[in-house]
Amino acid sequence: xxxxxxxxxxxxxxxxxxxxxxxxxxxxxxxxxxxxxxxxxxxxxxxxxxxxxxxxxxxxxxxxxxxxxxxxxxxxxxxxxxxxxxxxxxxxxxxxxxxxxxxxxxxxxxxxxxxxxxxxxxxxxxxxxxxxxxxxxxxxxxxxxxxxxxxxxxxxxxxxxxxxxxxxxxxxxxxxxxxxxxxxxxxxxxxxxxxxxxxxxxxxxxxxxxxxxxxxxxxxxxxxxxxxxxxxxxxxxxxxxxxxxx
Amino acid sequence: xxxxxxxxxxxxxxxxxxxxxxxxxxxxxxxxxxxxxxxxxxxxxxxxxxxxxxxxxxxxxxxxxxxxxxxxxxxxxxxxxxxxxxxxxxxxxxxxxxxxxxxxxxxxxxxxxxxxxxxxxxxxxxxxxxxxxxxxxxxxxxxxxxxxxxxxxxxxxxxxxxxxxxxxxxxxxxxxxxxxxxxxxxxxxxxxxxxxxxxxxxxxxxxxxxxxxxxxxxxxxxxxxxxxxxxxxxxxxxxxxxxxxxxxxxxxxxxxxxxxxxxxx
Numbered sequence: 001x002x003x004x005x006x007x008x009x010x011x012x013x014x015x016x017x018x019x020x021x022x023x024x025x026x027x028x029x030x031x032x033x034x035x036x037x038x039x040x041x042x043x044x045x046x047x048x049x050x051x052x053x054x055x056x057x058x059x060x061x062x063x064x065x066x067x068x069x070x071x072x073x074x075x076x077x078x079x080x081x082x083x084x085x086x087x088x089x090x091x092x093x094x095x096x097x098x099x100x101x102x103x104x105x106x107x108x109x110x111x112x113x114x115x116x117x118x119x120x121x122x123x124x125x126x127x128x129x130x131x132x133x134x135x136x137x138x139x140x141x142x143x144x145x146x147x148x149x150x151x152x153x154x155x156x157x158x159x160x161x162x163x164x165x166x167x168x169x170x171x172x173x174x175x176x177x178x179x180x181x182x183x184x185x186x187x188x189x190x191x192x193x194x195x196x197x198x199x200x201x202x203x204x205x206x207x208x209x210x211x212x213x214x215x216x217x218x219x220x221x222x223x224x225x226x227x228x229x230x231x232x233x234x235x236x237x238x239x240x241x242x243x244x245x246x
Numbered sequence: 247x248x249x250x251x252x253x254x255x256x257x258x259x260x261x262x263x264x265x266x267x268x269x270x271x272x273x274x275x276x277x278x279x280x281x282x283x284x285x286x287x288x289x290x291x292x293x294x295x296x297x298x299x300x301x302x303x304x305x306x307x308x309x310x311x312x313x314x315x316x317x318x319x320x321x322x323x324x325x326x327x328x329x330x331x332x333x334x335x336x337x338x339x340x341x342x343x344x345x346x347x348x349x350x351x352x353x354x355x356x357x358x359x360x361x362x363x364x365x366x367x368x369x370x371x372x373x374x375x376x377x378x379x380x381x382x383x384x385x386x387x388x389x390x391x392x393x394x395x396x397x398x399x400x401x402x403x404x405x406x407x408x409x410x411x412x413x414x415x416x417x418x419x420x421x422x423x424x425x426x427x428x429x430x431x432x433x434x435x436x437x438x439x440x441x442x443x444x445x446x447x448x449x450x451x452x453x454x455x456x457x458x459x460x461x462x463x464x465x466x467x468x469x470x471x472x473x474x475x476x477x478x479x480x481x482x483x484x485x486x487x488x489x490x491x492x493x494x495x496x497x498x499x500x501x502x503x504x505x506x507x508x509x510x511x
Contacts, residue, residue, distance in 0.1 A: 011504060011507065014503065021496060022459070024493065025493050025497075028486065028490050029463060029490065035480070036483075039472075039478075040477060041469055041477070061302045062468075063297075063301070063471045064298050064302040067295045070295075101290060101291065
């Protein structure tokens with residue numbers, strides 16, 4: 001009898017504990033949701049009825065689904081299906097917004113391949129705009145890596161000859177771990193813009209970077225000399241000061 | 247404690263003899279090893295696809311092993327009447343249930359660790375083959391991958407507890423089907439919250455939000471995508487998710503015990 005009472009008490013206690021723990025789990029889940037947002041672990045909701053990727057996504061295999069779409073994109077690429085690959089790239093970036101290559105390839109594909117493929121000038125302009133918009137969308141989710149800053153800067157530099165914007169984006173790219181050529185591209189952009197004094201300052205800045213990289217040092221020396229010669233020719237070298245630390 | 251360990255040990259040995267699970271493990275090892283041969287893409291893409299595939303295989307095969315192991319534990323004992331023999335000894339039902347759970351976890355952990363070691367070996371070889379300079383990248387990536395695998399383990403513990411809880415009242419086939427379904431539904435929990443946000447009806451909203459709270463949210467344990475793409479997972483997040491997993495496991499085992507305590511064997 002005593003045993004039976006003890007057992008019943010234990011059961012009631014267990015039921016109470018279960019209810020208590022379940023209630024405690026709700027704020028814990030809220031806290032986890034908050035952490036997922038702050039740590040950038042949140043993923044977009046994917047609902048694609050009838051699509052094979054949904055089967056993977058609902059199983060928690062979002063990465064695999066994105067890879068399969070990526071393979072499909074690659075196949076379209078090699079078969080020249082340039083317009084078909086765009087929605088696939090969109091789906092990949094929607095599923096994995098931190099997949100930088102997808103944003104890079106999408107932006108480049110629009111601003112370069114489809115630009116070259118377009119029949120008339122308004123279409124070409126539209127594709128460049130689309131490429132920029134695509135990259136900016138990617139940038140909104142991936143601000144802490146150099147890639148998309150650089151890609152945007154490159155389109156402004158190479159396709160639109162908008163050197164002010166190009167410099168702005170290249171400079172943003174240099175705030176993160178980046179390859180040496182981006183620092184030099186800033187100086188090149190000043191040269192193309194015709195601002196030799198700023199170009200010279202940039203080469204001086206480049207001179208202080210990557211001192212172990214002989215390739216970089218060689219290029220910088222050559223261009224620094226050229227810029228100096230131009231400034232001497234114009235008689236403005238005296239007015240150019242060494243750049244402050246950025 | 248001694249009883250629990252004895253039952254866990256027996257369960258582990260029993261699971262080792264299961265041919266289906268050995269085949270699943272073998273399949274996983276071959277599939278993970280084959281990711282080494284993805285060589286038609288750019289190096290960064292190859293590495294991404296390799297990690298996505300291997301982590302996906304570990305999770306999927308881990309899920310199958312979990313539901314097959316835990317789904318059959320109790321029904322088999324009840325069918326063979328061995329449970330009557332064990333419970334006639336000084337072993338309580340709670341000890342029996344917890345021992346079975348520990349034995350199942352023991353075998354699930356062993357399988358996951360084997361798959362993880364193979365994955366790390368293949369990944370290291372791949373990094374070396376691409377460029378020995380990438381060693382630094384591998385060293386930065388490895389701890390994050392370990393965190394992702396730890397969370398996968400935790401997810402499988404929760405799944406095991408749910409399947410074991412159901413197995414106290416249902417048949418083996420039902421348990422396995424239920425386990426697989428709950429795994430899929432658990433990964434859709436965020437969709438339920440998303441739907442709840444879009445309903446105007448208070449009743450539907452409350453219903454969906456209750457469902458969202460009651461169902462396990464397996465997406466909490468899913469950080470693979472972020473890790474593969476170079477993201478970092480904090481230890482605070484790990485602790486929160488582990489606590490969530492611990493609470494859920496406790497609830498499921500407690501409910502399982504309440505059912506099992508009432509059951510005639």
